[in-house]
Amino acid sequence: MKANRSVGKGAVCLLAAVVLATFILIPVVQVSAAEAYKVGAVFSVTGRASFLGDPEKKTAVMLQEEINKKGGINGHPLELVIYDDEGDSTKCALAVRKLISRDKVCAIIGPSLSGLSLAVLPEAEKHKIPLVSCAASYKIVTKNPETGEQWKWVFKTPQSDSMAAEAIYTHMKKHGISKIAILSVTTGFGASGRSELLRLAPQFGMTIVADEKYGPKDTDMTAQLTKIKGLAPQAIVNWSIGPTQVVVVRNWKELAMTNATLYQSHGFGSRKNIELAAGAAEGVYCPLGACNIAEVLPAAHLQKKVTMEYLKAYKAKYNEAVSSFGGHAWDALALVTKALGAVGSDKAKIRDYLENLKGFVGQHGVFNFSPKDHNGLTKEAFQMVVVKNGDWALTD
Amino acid sequence: MANCRTYWHNGRTGTTGITGLTKNMEEISFSSQLLQYAITGVTIGSIYAMVAIGFNIIYNVTEAINFAQGEFVMLGGLVMVFLRVAVNIPVIFSLPLTIMLVTMVGILLDRLAIKPLSKPSVLAMVIATIGASFFIRGAAMMLWGKNPFDLPPFSGRNPISFLGAVVQPQGLWVVGFLLVVVVVLTLFFDRTILGKALRACAVNPSASSLVGINVKHMVLVSFALSAAIGALGGIVITPISLMEYDRGAMLAVKGFSACVLGGIGSFPGAVTGGLLIGLIESLGAGLVSSGYKDVFALLLLLFVLFVRPSGLLGNAEVSKIRKF
Numbered sequence: 001m002k003a004n005r006s007v008g009k010g011a012v013c014l015l016a017a018v019v020l021a022t023f024i025l026i027p028v029v030q031v032s033a034a035e036a037y038k039v040g041a042v043f044s045v046t047g048r049a050s051f052l053g054d055p056e057k058k059t060a061v062m063l064q065e066e067i068n069k070k071g072g073i074n075g076h077p078l079e080l081v082i083y084d085d086e087g088d089s090t091k092c093a094l095a096v097r098k099l100i101s102r103d104k105v106c107a108i109i110g111p112s113l114s115g116l117s118l119a120v121l122p123e124a125e126k127h128k129i130p131l132v133s134c135a136a137s138y139k140i141v142t143k144n145p146e147t148g149e150q151w152k153w154v155f156k157t158p159q160s161d162s163m164a165a166e167a168i169y170t171h172m173k174k175h176g177i178s179k180i181a182i183l184s185v186t187t188g189f190g191a192s193g194r195s196e197l198l199r200l201a202p203q204f205g206m207t208i209v210a211d212e213k214y215g216p217k218d219t220d221m222t223a224q225l226t227k228i229k230g231l232a233p234q235a236i237v238n239w240s241i242g243p244t245q246v247v248v249v250r251n252w253k254e255l256a257m258t259n260a261t262l263y264q265s266h267g268f269g270s271r272k273n274i275e276l277a278a279g280a281a282e283g284v285y286c287p288l289g290a291c292n293i294a295e296v297l298p299a300a301h302l303q304k305k306v307t308m309e310y311l312k313a314y315k316a317k318y319n320e321a322v323s324s325f326g327g328h329a330w331d332a333l334a335l336v337t338k339a340l341g342a343v344g345s346d347k348a349k350i351r352d353y354l355e356n357l358k359g360f361v362g363q364h365g366v367f368n369f370s371p372k373d374h375n376g377l378t379k380e381a382f383q384m385v386v387v388k389n390g391d392w393a394l395t396d
Numbered sequence: 397m398a399n400c401r402t403y404w405h406n407g408r409t410g411t412t413g414i415t416g417l418t419k420n421m422e423e424i425s426f427s428s429q430l431l432q433y434a435i436t437g438v439t440i441g442s443i444y445a446m447v448a449i450g451f452n453i454i455y456n457v458t459e460a461i462n463f464a465q466g467e468f469v470m471l472g473g474l475v476m477v478f479l480r481v482a483v484n485i486p487v488i489f490s491l492p493l494t495i496m497l498v499t500m501v502g503i504l505l506d507r508l509a510i511k512p513l514s515k516p517s518v519l520a521m522v523i524a525t526i527g528a529s530f531f532i533r534g535a536a537m538m539l540w541g542k543n544p545f546d547l548p549p550f551s552g553r554n555p556i557s558f559l560g561a562v563v564q565p566q567g568l569w570v571v572g573f574l575l576v577v578v579v580v581l582t583l584f585f586d587r588t589i590l591g592k593a594l595r596a597c598a599v600n601p602s603a604s605s606l607v608g609i610n611v612k613h614m615v616l617v618s619f620a621l622s623a624a625i626g627a628l629g630g631i632v633i634t635p636i637s638l639m640e641y642d643r644g645a646m647l648a649v650k651g652f653s654a655c656v657l658g659g660i661g662s663f664p665g666a667v668t669g670g671l672l673i674g675l676i677e678s679l680g681a682g683l684v685s686s687g688y689k690d691v692f693a694l695l696l697l698l699f700v701l702f703v704r705p706s707g708l709l710g711n712a713e714v715s716k717i718r719k720f
């Protein structure tokens with residue numbers, strides 16, 4: 001009887017040991033088969049900002065495939081969890097929360113829009129997860145504009161609007177332009193560009209004679225341009241995205257305002273816009289990142305190789321031209337990938353690595369991050385280009 | 397400086413040095429500016445008027461607002477781009493073909509969304525059209541993608557100078573087509589049996605059916621007709637403003653404002669309202685502040701509604717017995 005009981009005890013012990021062992025062993029087995037690195041992405045793939053989110057998503061998916069084809073990051077496959085926020089801040093916040101709590105990603109890239117990035121950055125700060133935004137506003141990374149203190153967990157890849165404004169003003173100054181008019185769209189992008197133009201104007205000795213606006217779905221800007229024509233500025237800066245920036249170019253041409261040089265913001269950076277302007281864009285200037293003008297960059301340019309590779313791969317996969325926006329997503333995902341390769345999937349380590357990363361050659365510039373700069377770019381990340389014979393041409 | 401300018405202002409000759417530049421600057425007098433604002437306002441206003449007419453046709457027969465009206469405009473533009481640019485059919489054939497195709501969409505909208513309603517109350521019809529507008533917009537996004545499309549203007553891009561202002565040739569087409577729509581609709585409603593039957597439905601649907609008019613058929617005709625007019629609006633505006641899948645909603649809002657301003661249900665009101673809103677937007681943007689141009693139009697709308705709730709040319713007696 002006693003012996004019997006001890007046999008039973010032994011069996012129970014053995015069973016418990018086997019169960020325990022499986023529980024302990026299974027995760028170990030999984031790890032040795034290289035656990036996937038999970039990176040989250042939130043883009044405005046559909047909705048009002050789909051022209052941003054669509055190329056961003058396509059780029060991220062393409063880059064993920066490329067990385068996994070090469071065997072992943074140190075043997076770990078890259079798993080991308082992409083959500084579409086439809087340009088809506090509530091949906092964006094939900095997506096970010098879902099990525100953090102349910103998908104348990106180790107870093108997030110996106111959102112596409114500045115407004116949405118500002119709306120979700122407290123989530124990233126609260127949950128201590130690195131967020132690399134693909135939106136432009138400097139406010140996304142700047143916690144305190146007076147001291148320049150940066151948000152601890154938030155980075156961004158696009159050049160700030162202030163850099164574009166500086167690049168435009170520098171070019172104007174070099175060519176003796178000082179009397180200008182501003183046109184901007186009444187969206188976050190337009191308003192941010194407008195305020196940077198107004199803020200920096202005194203530094204560059206610019207006199208702003210007109211400050212006109214239009215709605216994002218307006219059909220015609222002739223009225224605004226007619227008013228500007230009456231004030232005879234030497235140059236016009238237009239700050240918008242989407243179809244309106246093409247309509248501005250056409251109206252400018254129709255009103256025969258070629259004596260007022262037209263500068264566009266970096267939002268003009270797609271050949272599609274030159275095409276849509278139907279010849280009216282000749283002589284239009286704009287500041288662009290290297291990824292928009294890969295073909296016309298000199299061979300010795302630092303970014304020539306990386307931008308040409310992206311351009312060819314994107315064209316081959318999707319049969320459409322690259323846009324600036326896809327380039328921002330490329331930079332964001334490539335930065336996170338580099339960090340994962342160097343320090344693994346620990347969130348704090350990724351953050352620290354990104355903050356001290358120097359000389360990263362991306363689509364839109366050479367990134368040099370520091371605790372005081374979570375964007376890592378300067379105005380040199382923009383090249384001034386002019387539309388010539390239906391294509392971009394470099395200009396001094 | 398002189399060097400760089402030759403390529404800046406490509407093709408312009410005769411300017412040397414900075415002084416030359418300022419002397420040769422095309423100047424524009426205040427009266428020319430006013431004229432330019434008026435031209436721009438009338439062009440945009442004509443589109444609003446076409447959308448407003450579309451609202452009115454359906455409203456008159458069903459007393460419901462068709463929230464998919466803007467989608468007809470968008471479809472008109474995009475279908476035309478497809479036929480004209482992708483298939484390369486000349487304007488003279490692609491324009492009627494586009495109108496026919498969008499009219500079919502209007503007919504389908506009635507057959508699939510409006511006619512099956514078991515209790516066709518005004519509210520149910522309005523909600524059905526809201527649903528349809530989402531569906532059409534989504535389908536257009538699937539078919540055409542999200543990028544804007546361009547359509548070559550009917551008669552070139554060379555602007556016509558007129559007393560210091562410039563007129564886009566396409567602007568003349570826009571205004572011309574509005575006139576055609578107004579004339580054809582007037583003849584249709586005054587001279588044809590079908591038009592008179594539609595008007596009878598507008599006045600009193602139950603009495604109309606008592607004298608043998610099939611009201612359901614008339615609803616179908618009204619949807620077909622307003623889809624056709626919406627499509628025409630979309631076709632003529634696309635060469636000016638480009639067209640993308642989600643532009644319909646904004647045009648519908650403007651067109652609806654025009655409709656209410658002029659007096660809902662009134663065709664002269666729709667044209668007046670559309671042109672007025674276009675003019676106020678353009679003059680407001682040019683003379684006061686471009687940032688608040690939509691505010692001026694809406695302020696006028698509010699003011700008119702306070703003073704004359706039936707709209708500028710609406711019939712106060714009729715509006716009292718309307719449900720909506």
